[in-house]
Each structure stands twice: as structure tokens, then as C-alpha cells.
Amino acid sequence: MRVALFITCFNDTLYPETGKAVVRLLERLGHTVEFPADQTCCGQMHFNTGYRPEATPLARRFAEVFAGYDAVVSPSASCTGMVRDSHELLTGSRPPQVYELSEFLVDVLGVTDVGAYFPHRVTYHPTCHSLRMLRVGDRPLRLLRAVKGIDLVELPAADSCCGFGGTFALKNAGTSAAMLADKADCVLRTGAEVLSAADNSCLMHIGGGLSRIRSGVRTLHLAEILAATEGDAR
Incomplete structure (x- = not known):
């Protein structure tokens, strides 16, 4: 292939x-x-x-x-x-x-266990395009659940938009900021160390909000968690 x-x-x-x-x-x-x-x-x-x-x-x-x-x-x-x-x-x-x-x-490829190791508390945000346009469903969660060492916790109101939406965040800054505040609150309620998603654009937006309130929560793309192995220092 x-x-x-x-x-x-x-x-x-x-x-x-x-x-x-x-x-x-x-x-x-x-x-x-x-x-x-x-x-x-x-x-x-x-x-x-x-x-x-x-x-x-x-x-x-x-x-x-x-x-x-x-x-x-x-x-x-x-x-x-x-x-x-x-x-x-x-x-x-x-x-x-x-x-x-x-x-x-x-x-x-027909795999869910990709041999990853990531010993951290993680929550997952299903981005709007993955959820509503591609309809990837629970595929990312199935992959994350198979990661060794992970503590995967559910994100409250997971299907709500983070407020980024590309130029939406610029043209409708007030609405975007309010949506971001709600999403950040949901992330904090999980007690997660790491927020993951399938789009870095959304992670950039949410991560900026989490950084500004000094939450200590970091963002990491799904691919980087799945690529991590026991020898990685993360």
C-alpha cells in the first residue's frame, strides 16, 4: 500500500x-x-x-x-x-x-492497540469536524483506551464547540471567548493533565485559554499520544 x-x-x-x-x-x-x-x-x-x-x-x-x-x-x-x-x-x-x-x-489497518505507552491522565475533545463532518465516532477513544498506562477520563459536554471555527474566532470574538471559557471549565473539571484532540487548530485555541488562566493542563494531538512509547520522556 x-x-x-x-x-x-x-x-x-x-x-x-x-x-x-x-x-x-x-x-x-x-x-x-x-x-x-x-x-x-x-x-x-x-x-x-x-x-x-x-x-x-x-x-x-x-x-x-x-x-x-x-x-x-x-x-x-x-x-x-x-x-x-x-x-x-x-x-x-x-x-x-x-x-x-x-x-x-x-x-x-484494523488496529486499536498501536503499542503506545502514555502514563498520564488524559481527556479527549471531539472537534466539530471530526464529530459532525467526518463522523469518526468513538474511533479516537478506542485508540486511546488501548494505550498502556493512560488514565482516560470523560470530558463533560464533550460535543460542544470550543469556539474556534477558524475565522469565526476573529469575526465573533466575544461569542468565541464565551464558548472557550465553557470548554476550559469542562476540561478543568476532569482533573486531566493533558487535553487531546484530532485537530491542532482547536487545541491551539483551547490551549491558549488554559494557558492564560495558568491551569497547568497541556494540549497534545492524538497522534503524539499514540506515537509515544515507554522509552519516551514526556
Whole structure:
């Protein structure tokens, strides 16, 4: 199986360790992961803000760059949703098959125990795109429950939005801040050391709020927890 990593521009710029974690994880499971260096933005930011003509060439480039791969894996439910839901609308042709990481692990590889070790109290936030657009369901939780040493605790009101929503947080700052405060309160009520999710964009937003109140809770992408092993110092 030819597997490619779609890292997304957000992760590439701000959270490169997440992409590295995906590669370590999949290689540990016996797969070679290719990284097409010509990949760029999927066009989600442009599309969601109303700039569809500007998003179209990005969608076409995505199809060209990832053509020929059996599977494209991404550590972003948000960008995966953009490719699967909107690229055909923009280009008129079906895009390459893109999987969010937990979908690929559970549905394609058929694994839930990936050999991870993470001895910390963790809670999980199901981001809006993973929950409502991709409908990944409990796949991330099934993967986390199989991690050795983990103390996984349920997040109250888990299905509520964190308030990020890309440009929503800028255009509706007051509403976004109120939603963030509610989400942060729910995180604190769990007593978790770590908040995890399938999108670093949401983790950035929530993590900023948790940092400003000096909560001591850190954020970590699902891929980085699943890539952790007993030898890692975390």
C-alpha cells in the first residue's frame, strides 16, 4: 500500500511534531510513509471565507500531488473534511482518498492497540469536524483506551464547540471567548493533565485559554499520544 502524509499547512507551520508523530506511528506498524514535498494548502481557509475561485486551484493541485497513492493520511479532521466534502464541488472530479488518522488506523489497518505507552491522565475533545463532518465516532477513544498506562477520563459536554471555527474566532470574538471559557471549565473539571484532540487548530485555541488562566493542563494531538512509547520522556 502506498501511503502519503498530508500534513496540512497549519501543522507544517505551527505543529510539525504532529506530522513526525504520524510517521513514527505508521512506521512502527510496518508502513512506509511518503511525504510529497509539493503539497500546499487544501484551500479550506479560502473556501470557508467565501473565496471559492482562489480555493479551486489549490484543490486541483492537491489532486495532482496526491494522485497515485492508495491512501492519504492526515492528522487533521478539519482539512480531511474539506478534501472529502468540498474538493469535488470545486473541481468536478473525485479527489484522492484521504483518511483522518483514527479512521485509517481503525478502518483500514484494523488496529486499536498501536503499542503506545502514555502514563498520564488524559481527556479527549471531539472537534466539530471530526464529530459532525467526518463522523469518526468513538474511533479516537478506542485508540486511546488501548494505550498502556493512560488514565482516560470523560470530558463533560464533550460535543460542544470550543469556539474556534477558524475565522469565526476573529469575526465573533466575544461569542468565541464565551464558548472557550465553557470548554476550559469542562476540561478543568476532569482533573486531566493533558487535553487531546484530532485537530491542532482547536487545541491551539483551547490551549491558549488554559494557558492564560495558568491551569497547568497541556494540549497534545492524538497522534503524539499514540506515537509515544515507554522509552519516551514526556
